[in-house]
Amino acid sequence: MKLTILRIAKAFPKLSLALSIVLFIAVEAIFSACTNHECLGFEDSSFDLWFPYKSLDSIYFANTSNKMDTIIIGSIYKTEPYQTYKECESTISISSLSSPTRSKLYIHYSKQKGYNSLSVQLQSTTFNFSAVADNGLTANKSMNGIIYYTQSKPSLTLNGKTFADVQTFEIDSTFLGLRDIRKIWLAKNQGIVAFEKRTNELWVKQ
Secondary structure, eight states, rough: HHHHHHHHHOOOHHHHHHHHHHHHHHHHHHHHHHSSSOOOOOOOHHOOOOHHOOOOOEEEOOOOTTOEEEEEEEEEOOOOOEEEOOOOOEEEEEOOOOOTOOOOOEEEEEEEEEEOOOOOOOTEEEEEEEEETTEEEOOOTTTGGGEEEEEEEEEEEEEEEEEEEEEEEOGGGGGOOOEEEEEEEEETTEEEEEEEETTTTTTEOO
16 A cells, blocks of 8 residues: 555655645644634723623612612623633623512623624513624624614713713514513613613613
């Protein structure tokens, strides 16, 4: 067998070179796929601008009847630097403390090469986003078939409270279903500053 390969190599030197190149590329590809590479931990200044939460932060909301609701930030998990032979992925998860008398908040942001995904869950309603930038968030209108109405304003007053750099995200009533939150307001350097329930009850950050 070895003699046969050697005879072919001598008879067809160009073919031998081509085979060597193909073999080198194949070996290099296998080696690269199996070699660990360094992945950075989660860092995103734009995300921090729109969700500046810290563990044990208390966010107070009031409705027009002066009833109060409090969201207390519990755990915040961020990906630390690590090694992998796969594509790098960095994530952050923010969870509120669980309580039957308080609203539930869960935020998860995943960053991969060429693809980002952010979900903001308030009570049983999840708002999905495909991008986070300093100038705002981009709603993922194709996610779960939900259509969002979006609006950005440099300043907005809700129930006597004024907020700067505000974005509004509203679920189309056709897709509201059993979701209990139909609209949220996000403000830069503040996070969620208001939400409106399916009953049109408005709750504003105090």
